[in-house]
Amino acid sequence: MSLKLKALTKSIWVYHLSTGSCNNCDIEILDLLTPRFDVERFGIILVGSIRHADAILVTGALNLKTIPRVKAIYDQAPKPCVIIAIGACSCGQGIFAKGYNTPEPVDSLLPVNIYIPGCPPKPEAMILGIVKLIQKLRGKK
Amino acid sequence: MARNIIPIGPYHPLQEEPEFFRLHVDGETVVDMDIEIGYNHRAxxxxxxxxxxxxxxxxxxxxxxxxxxxxxxxxxxxxxxxxxxxxxxxxxxxxxxxxxxxxxxxxxxxxxxxxxxxxxxxxxxxxxxxxxxxxxxxxxxxxxxxxxxxxxxxxxxxxxxxxxxxxxxxxxxxxxxxxxxxxxxxxxxxxxxxxxxxxxxxxxxxxxxxxxxxxxxxxxxxxxxxxxxxxxxxxxxxxxxxxxxxxxxxxxxxxxxxxxxxxxxxxxxxxxxxxxxxxxxxxxxxxxxxxxxxxxxxxxxxxxxxxxxxxxxxxxxxxxxxxxxMNIFSNKKAVIGETVSDATIILAAVDPCYCCTERMAVVDCKTGKKLMDGQDLIRLSQEKTERLRNTRTIL
Known part of the structure; x- marks a missing residue:
């Protein structure tokens, strides 16, 4: 476990990357920042630029038009970078698996660290997922 | 007359969803706009x-x-x-x-x-x-x-x-x-x-x-x-x-x-x-x-x-x-002639929903010259409010 990765667990700055989702996971992510859930208590904050991010929250089933852009964004991310797949579409491909415009799942393109399934996952589930991720990065069981 | 282009998107903190606007500006004023969608097409x-x-x-x-x-x-x-x-x-x-x-x-x-x-x-x-x-x-x-x-x-x-x-x-x-x-x-x-x-x-x-x-x-x-x-x-x-x-x-x-x-x-x-x-x-x-x-x-x-x-x-x-x-293309009418700092709220005012719209789209993509990124745009908009707020207090 690198020192950089360990330092990252103190306060994770997340970048939200919608790869063609239905918007639902995306508003649930924004919901995390608002008073009922308020993840800023834990140092988690949504940043506007990928160059400031420690983690990428990926939502949606990748489609032909977003694949090159998602690649470009991942290349610009400072490493180490944690990838969190949120929702059924980005964990597998969900209901869009057979569509002509959604050729591959997210984890064939990006090295996903943690999957949070659900359509959409509840904000509580997302918080639990991030807690588990932090424990995993710190090497705790 | 030199025209500058401000690209907004496809990934931009203003937007929950990927979409792409190209604002052509002359000084502070928006003179033209292109809308490019299709990032949410899921068949x-x-x-x-x-x-x-x-x-x-x-x-x-x-x-x-x-x-x-x-x-x-x-x-x-x-x-x-x-x-x-x-x-x-x-x-x-x-x-x-x-x-x-x-x-x-x-x-x-x-x-x-x-x-x-x-x-x-x-x-x-x-x-x-x-x-x-x-x-x-x-x-x-x-x-x-x-x-x-x-x-x-x-x-x-x-x-x-x-x-x-x-x-x-x-x-x-x-x-x-x-x-x-x-x-x-x-x-x-x-x-x-x-x-x-x-x-x-x-x-x-x-x-x-x-x-x-x-x-x-x-x-x-x-x-x-x-x-x-x-x-x-x-x-x-x-x-x-x-x-x-x-x-x-x-x-x-x-x-x-x-x-x-x-x-x-x-x-x-x-x-x-x-x-x-x-x-x-x-x-x-x-x-x-x-x-x-x-x-x-x-x-x-x-x-x-x-x-x-x-x-x-x-x-x-x-x-x-x-x-x-139907609604997002009215942005073209609404934004032109306004200032850049007002563009964000006007684009948001029709409550656009791109994932609804995109089931059929064929779009050609060119990249514009990058002058400002999205954070700057939100900052501009927020600064304008701040300025107004201060002038009101003085008056």
Whole structure:
């Protein structure tokens, strides 16, 4: 476990990357920042630029038009970078698996660290997922 | 004359979804704009042709997460039209309740985001705070906060429990004073007025030219509303009125949405009182050959679904037209001539929903010269509010 990765667990700055989702996971992510859930208590904050991010929250089933852009964004991310797949579409491909415009799942393109399934996952589930991720990065069981 | 280009997107902190605007600016003024969409295309109409009629409701619910009932609503209307059946009375009331609760949560969501773009993060936090009770109601009724899966051809999938009604009514009535608070915050605040009134104006003629629908049209004084013009579900059995405003700017759009919060609450409360007992769905055995259309007034405007059946198990053709498809192109009219710092709120004012719109798009992509990134744009917008606020204090 690198020192950089360990330092990252103190306060994770997340970048939200919608790869063609239905918007639902995306508003649930924004919901995390608002008073009922308020993840800023834990140092988690949504940043506007990928160059400031420690983690990428990926939502949606990748489609032909977003694949090159998602690649470009991942290349610009400072490493180490944690990838969190949120929702059924980005964990597998969900209901869009057979569509002509959604050729591959997210984890064939990006090295996903943690999957949070659900359509959409509840904000509580997302918080639990991030807690588990932090424990995993710190090497705790 | 040198023209500079400001690209907004496709990934941009202003937007939840990927889409791309290219603003051509001369100094501070926007002189032209290109819109490029297609980042959310998921082949829904084609996938729909491979699902059974019951499964399609789950698929089209996932067209959009914010207005996730509007598509099944229009789709089930289309199927009922195709079959020529009369849906049980209780199911109509349940459909109306779900549709109107969704309008409340969607308008609050927009109000919050608009506040954020203007630099009023307090409005954002409060609006989303009072959106939560609505999501709680949905969770109690359907088991999920979004994507309720309540609709099915010929009725609804779940019944409402009479024991929940007092709690639902109490929650909704508890929200009314909060709506008063938002009304006060938006209508009486001189700075918000100065930032939004007369900004991004669409005249009546523009609305007709661009065929805008929903609150975007109603804010320009065009009273169109499918719920009144072509009544379906239980909308003709309850007492409510179509909200319109004059002005056509961002302020008028906000006013229309805030006043609609009251109307929707009113409709839900009336439906809960008037709802008859009885069956909630029909047993549909087979699909005749034919075609049907269904419409619904979604939070953003009219949703239209067309179904063609060849007598088989799944639709032969399923066509969807979402409200944002009409509304986002009016941005071109509204933004040109305004300043860059106002562009963000004008682009957001039609409450665009790209995941609804993009089922069919062929787009050519070129990259513009990068001058400012998205953070700068939000900062510009927030600074302008700050400046106005300071001048007011001095005066």
């Amino acid at each position: 829904i109409e084609k996938i729909s042709e491979s699902k059974s009629y019951d499964q399609v409701t789950f698929l089209i619910e996932r067209i959009c997460g914010i207005c996730s009932t509007s598509h099944p609503f229009a789709y089930t209307n289309a199927i009922d039209d195709l079959l020529g059946v009369q849906v049980p009375e209780r199911a109509l009331y349940i459909r109306t309740i779900i549709g109107e609760l969704e309008r409340i949560h969607s308008h609050l969501l927009w109000l919050g985001l608009a506040g954020h773009f203007l630099g009023y993060n307090t409005v954002w936090m409060w609006a989303w705070r009072y959106r939560e009770p609505i999501l709680d109601i949905f969770e109690r009724i359907s088991g999920n906060r979004n994507h309720y899966a309540m609709f099915k051809p010929g009725g609804v999938r779940r019944d409402l429990d009479e024991a929940d009604f007092p709690w639902i009514k109490k929650t909704l009535k508890g929200l009314l004073p909060k709506f008063d608070m938002f009304k006060g915050a938006v209508m009486d605040d001189p700075v918000i007025r100065a930032r939004t009134e007369g900004v991004g104006v669409l005249t009546k003629k523009d609305v007709h030219d661009y065929a805008c629908v929903g609150p975007t049209a109603r804010a320009s004084g065009v009273a169109i509303d499918v719920r009144r013009d072509d009544p379906y579900a239980a909308y003709d059995r309850v007492d409510w009125k179509v909200i319109t405003a004059d002005g056509g700017g961002v302020f008028a759009k906000a006013v229309v949405r805030i006043l609609e919060l009251y109307e929707s609450t009113n409709i839900v409360l009336q439906c809960l009182d008037k709802m008859p007992k009885g069956p909630i769905d029909l047993n549909i055995k087979d699909m005749p050959v034919g075609e049907g259309i269904g419409r619904h007034e979604a939070p953003r405007g009219e949703v239209f679904h067309y179904i063609m059946s060849d007598g088989g198990n799944s639709p032969a053709r399923h066509k969807v037209r979402a409200p944002s498809y």
